Amino acid sequence: MRGLRRLFQRLTWWWAAPARDEALLRDEIAQHIELQTAENLRAGLAPEEARRQALLKFGNVEAMKEIYRDQRGLPVMETLISDVRHAMRRMRRTPAFTVVVILTLALGIGANVAIFGVIDSILIRPLAFPHAEALISVWHTAPGVPSLAGGVGVTPSMYLTYAQQNRSFEQFGAWRSSGASLTGIAEPELPRALFVTYGVLDALGVKPLLGRWFSQADDTPGSAETVMLAYGYWQRRFGGDKSIVGRTLTINSTPHTVIGVMPEGFRFQHDPELILPERFDRSKQFLGPFSEQAIARLKPGVTLTQADADVARMVGIWLNDWPPNPGLSRTIFQSIRLGADLRPLKTEVVGDVGTALWVVMGTLGLVLLIACANVANLLLVRAEARHQELAIRAALGAGWRRIARELLVESTTLGVLGGAAGLGCAYVGLRLLAARGPDILPRLNEIGIDPLVLAFALGVSLLSCALFGVIPVLKFAGPRAGTALRDIGRTFSQGRDRHRARNTLVVAQLALALVLLISSGLMIRTFQQLHRVQAGFTHPEEVLILYSGIPPAITDPEQVMRTENDIMDKLAAIPGVASVGFGSVGPLQPYLGGRNPVYAEGKNPAEGQIPPLRQIRMIAPGYFQTLGTRIIAGREFTWDDLYGKHRVAMISENLAREWWGDARAALGKRIREGGPADPWREIVGVTQNIYDDGVQAAPPSLVYWPALMDKYIWGGKNGMAIAAGMFAIRSSRTGTPGLLAEAKQAIWSVNGRQPVYLITTLKELYDQSMARTSFTLLMLALAGGMALLLGIIGIYGVIGYLVSQRTREIGIRTALGAEPAGLLRMFVRQGLALAGVGAALGLAAAAGLTQLMASLLFGVTALDPVTYAAASALLIAAAVLASYLPARRAIAIDPVQALRSE
């Protein structure tokens, strides 16, 4: 207790004016001695002697003061503070050095902290649901259908079975994302809607901010229509009006009562704006279609494997309980060979962005290493300049620990300042990223600096301190440092080993820089290769893409088509519009389109087998012309085909090759969708492949039907037309708000204010399809650039220092008649030697490390010789330049000056 109190006292006293205390102590001692002297005088001593005796009796004043001081405060802290103060003073005296070091560290640390912040919020932190670890998505494997390798979700009938029969789920529900039109307001729109069955919101466990959740009654077909709003949409569209609950909105042309608003922190896939109940009529369900996704909360203690077994059991029940869809047989569903494939919800939300992030983190770690090497080098130079002072202090008896501590304190101060500045950089970087980050990063809005990131920042700063701080200590404060006293004088040329540490650091820097240059080079090559791919359309920046529909009152397919035809004509009449296309789905939006098995006449699959799924598009004339897709063989659909209800089809080139070996051979052949319920349609045209899944993936095989058909497997009695779809407008005015406004007016003049949605340009879709590559490229290019810059600064520093150290030698050489060109060559050769060794090591390291990023590359191998050669050449050229500049200073040395300066 007393000890504690004392420690506390010492802690507080250690701040309080030590100078005043010192004066008081001095007074107290003087007083003491005076009193003793007086006493001695009274005892009869002579004044001189009396004072001398008093002093003797008191003992060593300074020693006592020392003890007093040590007891008074915390001596360890005090020396530390004074060391820090010294370090700061030295740093202030050399502002250029300090700024360079702190900036270098700030960049290195900041970049790492920022990327760690991203990784933390995307990969490490759990999803923002209570007990998110128990949330899983329910998928199925489908080994019977290779084209479904990504997994299949659930069918409505499956949901009904699973909800009743499961033994491992606490809650279970099915959902699907879609759009839902909101009309009857100033500007009709199509917010992103999440359709959920009972169980989805309960599984997520996020309570509504206002109102209530869906109850089981909301799911029942025929009950009152209800809707919930997401927080953002409620704020944006209704200004956060609390009286919204109970109001009626016209959604998909039907009045819906608002029953609740979700809280701000609620997030779900595809960022829904409206949440609507999904209603399945039990009596009208078949085995298919796989239209839903499912989510479940595992019962406590149930493992993923147990739940998998449970689902596998229920697949059997489901297959027996429900009838197959008309025109399909139960055998077909059995041949899919469905198996359970449950995945943690987080895996699904995060997706495949992990690799790219870890690669970026790795490269930024290398940048930090380079930065540390650079700082270590700078510190070495400084320590070298203080070499004499340190040696003298060591010779006078300063313990090497004391000197080491001083050097470490200096580097730690720099490290902490650099770390703080880095944290600032990271904060700004993360803000920027969260504000305008690429779409490929999920959970972007959750990005921020949390305690883990702070801890990481501190850890990284201290680790860097250790990295760059230890080297000068080993060199100058080691137990043998005192022996360095003999070569203090500048009269001696420097020993070879004096440069070894600095050279090693520079070589390491250059090697790491080369690794980064090569990785960014590989990404640049990947980017080039991606751009070289003929994606299946031309001048995407000219193509405006938007979706709209026709009023639900129009049901007759031909009437639907004529209305859409009117819209196309109106759009085509807008000044500056070159052509207009219409189809069910635009390019590069495969997630909006459907996939179905397609049969070719005379190419029967094995009994009970399903042919591969193909992407299906319904299109009107002008679709390919507007997108700029070449027709390889045959012709495009005509209006005659549509209104004449000709049974025609078009396919993509790869499908034609797959079936008939050649595009021309496909013409005149017949195909149909789904099964015998669909009529055969004759192929009239074969088009260029469209890289619908992004240019990085193989182009999918595409089948095009006319947008108006008299008979279609999924259509009604009167045939089939698509009630809503994509309008593509090619115009030189694309990208201007004027064109968009005119296009909207044109559409609304025909369809009576149906929402216009998913507005974008083909160029944007194209860029998005390469977003992951561009993001990685940008990050790696930044890292590579930083690394090269740091490496060059490093080599510049080393050669510059060599020149300044050898001024005298150069003077002598010049005086003896050395050629300036020879001197220049000598220094450049040294730089080149360092760069050569660095490049050799870097090439070896890159050959190993770039394998890690193989999955990010396209059209180029991880050992691409062109990239390796170009990066090495760049590095060596930069190194030569960085050596040449300081070397020029050497030949400018006046020998007389150089010799006299000793």
Add this chain to the structure above:
Amino acid sequence: MKESDVRQGTLALMVLKTLDVLGPLHGYGIARRIEQISGDLLTVNQGTLYPVLLRLVQEGSIVSEWGASENNRKARFYRLTRQGRKQLQAEARNWEQTAAIIGRFFAAKGPDLK
């Protein structure tokens, strides 16, 4: 325990006892008193007293106040606090017990120790 710790502890106890008996005193007064009582047994440098005083102040056993000394100069007087008095009592008891045990130990005859 280092030797200086023992001495500091003993010295601290003497300081406390002195202040308990004589009331507030300045450093010199305390030193004189200890000298008078202990004679030459404790030929400490008077200066070593001050770190002990500091320590006692930090522990809260004594407080220092400014007052006038006999030569009419400003001097720092030390006064025992209530806590210091308690500490003194506890340590005095402790000390007496230790002294008694040690005394008995040395008084004991050879055979008793076997």
